[in-house]
Amino acid sequence: MRIYLRILMVIAALSLGTLFFFPMWKIYLEAPQYPEGLELHIWINKLGGSSDHVLQNFNILNHYIGMEAIHPDSFAELKYMPYIVIFFMMTGVLAGILGKRNLVLYWVILLAIAGAAGIADFYLWLHKFGTNLDPTAPIKVPGMTYIPPLLGHKALLNFNALSLPAWGSLGIFLAIVIGGLVYLLSRRKTYFT
Amino acid sequence: MEVLKQKLKRIAPKLGFMSMMMAGAVLQGCGGGDANQKSGTVDSDAAAAVYVPPGQHDEYYSFLSGGFNGQVSVYGLPSGRLLKVIPVFTQFAENGYGYNEETKPMLMTSHGFVPWDDLHHPKLSRSDGMADGKYLYVNGNNTPRVAKVDLTTFETVEIMEIPNSAGNHCSPYPTNNNEYILAGTRFSVPISTDKAGMGDASLSEYKEKFRGSISFIKTNEDDGHMELDFQILVPGFDYDLANGGKGPSGDWVFFTTYNTEKSSTLKELGASQNDRDYLAAINWKLAAKYAAEGKAHEMPANYYHNTMDHNSHIAKSTVKKSVRYLLPEECPGMMYLIPAPKSPHGIDVDPTGEYMVVNGKLAATLPVFSFSKMQQAIENKDFDGEVNGIPVFKYESVLYGEVQEPGLGPLHTEFDGRGNAYSTMFVSSEVVKWNVKDLQVLDRMPVYYSPGHLMIPGGDTREPDGKYLVVMNKITKDRYLPTGPELLHSAQLIDISGDKMRMLLDFPTLAEPHYAQAIQADKVAPNSVKFFKLDENTHPEAVKKESDVSVTRQGRTVKVNMTSIRSHFTPDNIEGVQVGDTVIFHVTNLEQDWDVPHGFAIMGANNAETLIMPGATQSLRWVPKQEGVYPFYCTDFCSALHQEMQGYVRVSPRGSNVPIKFSTGEKKPVPPAQASVN
Incomplete structure (x- = not known):
């Protein structure tokens, strides 16, 4: 494998590092009373938002409809996800150093599966919070559930919820694309050399 | 009616005081006049000039004192929309200020809990001669106090009682970098230097025993607390208003005085006998130096200093037991007296710091004094005697010139930064624009009715923002729908960006605004706290x-x-x-x-x-x-x-x-x- 491809592979692995600096996903809530907006940021290791207290404010709003309070402690994922990312970064760098095409392919496939699993897990959580409502809630709308959108926007009572991947997800996307490119390019190069 | 008014104005100087009173009566008689005539003075596009669309913000914050409600009202300009009422010296049942346990100590004084005061003059804190949007200082007139409002929270965070003072009217005046806030007494009182509080004296001993005081409050903005550094014990006049110099006169503060007759009764006559009272000029930097160099004496005192803790939101009172003081007779070069027209009211220094305008409310002309001439007169010892060891200048040696026939009853002046001054005429009920250099009257705008203070954003600083002028009127009568005998006072917004003044807006104001301050919104709004952590x-x-x-x-x-x-x-x-x-x-x-x-x-x-x-x-x-x-x-x-x-x-x-x-x-x-x- 040519040296520049190995370097590219290392870059692909390292691009996963953006997950430690940026959230993976953002949920924006818009309502007339929140001109400044309310954003929930989902990181690989924590929950954050547009302000320090966004989770408390989400929970205050959600308790009227009987949604369970969101606590970072409820999500085991936030504890083990960073290790998975570190695992992928290390194996990716290793694949780059060793320069083995097949290793690169397995890495890309595994990463894509992990990414898809993450999204599926995310959807399951949204579904759980959106449907597991306290029957004694003050506000009950017959037949109404409050599953926030996975991607795109959805009207939930007075809120317009918008859900979008954030910079952290771009890191995963780049890792998969660059890794895949390394795999494809290295085939052509070996053919000619 | 206009003709009659003009005529009255022309002959007024000749008729003197009596004609002013008559003109006042005539103007008040006009109160119920023709509504069409009034609206005729407003341009058809005035509404657009003050219209701030829903959801948009005003260009300026303005802080209008509430006078006898003891509060500050915050209005947006140019819309005239009320944004907030800040309780300062008065209990405020609306939010519990002065009722809940945390804020009660704010209203403690040496006289016990005083739940009300008369708040006259707001002044914004200053850096480099300009309002910096950090704090607003205000005075309590009745039970002498100076308070500080924090403009990140719009809450009163500190109140300092002023000892040896009565009627804390010429207060508070910040120096150009907030080194000191100055507070002068309106009433002179018997000050006893060997025991705390006021002394006992017969009113017949006024001339011998009564003295005034001017307090120098250090602001210490870094640690956030005011501190009464020292006082100057001044002759027993009444001290009315003050303003600081700027530029070349930046080390000086000027105070108008009346009752230099030292009368103790029926002051409307007793204090109006001398043809000339004084403008007191005090070199605050020299005073601070004298105080630092050991010229200050110390006397027992008893006054409260109340501070609100930023994190616990609990106010605490501390009682101070002594105060330092300077005597002008022992401090050469610190204080001078300029003869000024009888019972002057406002003193206003132009943006260059060279011209001091004395608004002689009973005078037929508006005298403008020159700071450079004053410096020269000091050098040449061009004095006309002295009072209590304080040199008195000759009138002519410090006078720059007089505005002839400015109008009747001048009270206050502010500046637009383009060389023009604007003065309120209480009796002839108008704002008069005149040129500071050539002293010529350029324009007149009738206002409704009987203006007191006027305010141009930054109009008291070295760089006024000469776009709008707010005039605060003392009499309302028919300006709004009637609300029984008690009416809100009325403010008016005037566009001063052109050659001629343009009336834009009337808006009612709470209680009685005396002075006001305004500042570009972007100097305050970004620092506004949204909630406490x-x-x-x-x-x-x-x-x-x-x-x-x-x-x-x-x-x-x-x-x-x-x-x-x-x-x-x-x-x-x-x-x-x-x-x-x-x-x-x-x-x-x-x-x-x-x-x-x-x-x-x-x-x-x-x-x-x-x-x-x-x-x-x-x-x-x-x-x-x-x-x-x-x-x-x-x-x-x-x-x-x-x-x-x-x-x-x-x-x-x-x-x-x-x-x-x-x-x-x-x-x-x-x-x-x-x-x-x-």
């Missing part, structure tokens, strides 16, 4: 988690440490209180979001409500007098379930054996209240 709340009775609430009895006092969050109190069922107990509710608002205050009020309390901002703790005292079950509730509509945000206190007969018990909700734990990112 619960993590930084150091109130000893704060409860930061619903699981930590408590109700405890200590003798006959029951302490309730409770929380509020949308939409419940914890606890909301309280038992074990007995008739005659003193119950103190310490309510912590757990919200951490913008604009979610919760109020707290309980039935039958001989007290106000208290309004608790997010993250803060406030305490309300209640002594139940009869047994029963007393509801309490949130008074500020906080959420869709605000009406459900309520609770009960059971009050049992004295000596009953009902134990202390408290709870919120039944089997389930209460909804989330302490979730946080961490």
Whole structure:
């Protein structure tokens, strides 16, 4: 494998590092009373938002409809996800150093599966919070559930919820694309050399 | 009518004082005049000039004093929309200021709890001669006090009582870098230098025993506390208004005086006998130097200094027991007297710092003094005697010139930064624009009715923002729909960007605005606090988690440490209180979001409500007098379930054996209240 491809592979692995600096996903809530907006940021290791207290404010709003309070402690994922990312970064760098095409392919496939699993897990959580409502809630709308959108926007009572991947997800996307490119390019190069 | 007014103005100087009174009467007679004539003076596009569309912000914050309501009103300009009322010297039942336990010490004085004052002059804190938007200083006139309002929270954070003063009217005046806030006494009083407080003297001893005082308050903005550094004991005149110099005159502050006759009775005559009173010029830098170099004496005193702690929101009073003072006769070069027209009112220094305008309310001309001529006169010792060891200048040696026929009853002047001055004429009810250099009158604008102060944003600084002028009128009469005998005062907004003044807007104002200040909104708005951080709340009775609430009895006092969050109190069922107990509710608002205050009020309390901002703790005292079950509730509509945000206190007969018990909700734990990112 040519040296520049190995370097590219290392870059692909390292691009996963953006997950430690940026959230993976953002949920924006818009309502007339929140001109400044309310954003929930989902990181690989924590929950954050547009302000320090966004989770408390989400929970205050959600308790009227009987949604369970969101606590970072409820999500085991936030504890083990960073290790998975570190695992992928290390194996990716290793694949780059060793320069083995097949290793690169397995890495890309595994990463894509992990990414898809993450999204599926995310959807399951949204579904759980959106449907597991306290029957004694003050506000009950017959037949109404409050599953926030996975991607795109959805009207939930007075809120317009918008859900979008954030910079952290771009890191995963780049890792998969660059890794895949390394795999494809290295085939052509070996053919000619 | 216009012709008559003009005629009166022309002959006024000849007729003197009597004609002014007549003109006043004639103008008041015009009060119910032709409405068309009035609206005819307003351009058809005036509405567009003051229109701030819904959701848009004003260009300026303006701070209008409330006079006898002891508050500051904040208006947006140019819309004239009321944005906030800031309680300063007066109890404010609306939010519990001066009623709840935290803020009561703010209104403590050496005379005990004084729940009211007469607030006249707001002044913005200064850096490099310009308003910096950090603090607003205001005076309490009746029981002499100076207060500081923090413009990040728009709350009163400090009140300093001024000893040896009575009627703290010419106050507060900041120097160009906020080195000092100056406060002069309106009434001179017998000052006894060997014991604290005022001395005892017969009013017939006025001339010998009464003295005035000018206080030098250090601002110490870094640690946030004012400190009375020293006072100058001045002759026993009445001191009316002051203003600081700028540029070349930056080391000086000027004070108008009246009653230099030292009359103690029927002052409307007694204080109006001398043809000339004085403009006192004080070199504050030299005074500070004298004080630092040991020229100051010390005397016993007794005055309160009240400060609000930033994190606990608890006010504390400290009592000061001495004050330093300087005597002008021992401090050469520190103080001079300039003869000024009889009983002058406002003194205003132009943006260059060269011209001092003395608004002689009873004078036919408007004299302008020259700072450079004053410097020369000091050098040449061009004096005309002295008073109490203070040199008096010859009038001509410091006079730059006089504005001829400016109008009747000049009170105050501000500047537009383009070489023009604008003066209010109380008696002829107009604002007059004139050129500072050539002293020619350029324009007149009738205002309704009888203006006091006027204000141009930055009009008292070295660089005025000469776009708008707000004039605050003393008489309202028919300007708005009638509301019985008591009417709000009226302010008017005038466009001064062109050659001719243009009337834009009338807006009613609370109580009686005296002076005002205004500042570009972007110097204040970005620093505005949205809520207090619960993590930084150091109130000893704060409860930061619903699981930590408590109700405890200590003798006959029951302490309730409770929380509020949308939409419940914890606890909301309280038992074990007995008739005659003193119950103190310490309510912590757990919200951490913008604009979610919760109020707290309980039935039958001989007290106000208290309004608790997010993250803060406030305490309300209640002594139940009869047994029963007393509801309490949130008074500020906080959420869709605000009406459900309520609770009960059971009050049992004295000596009953009902134990202390408290709870919120039944089997389930209460909804989330302490979730946080961490």
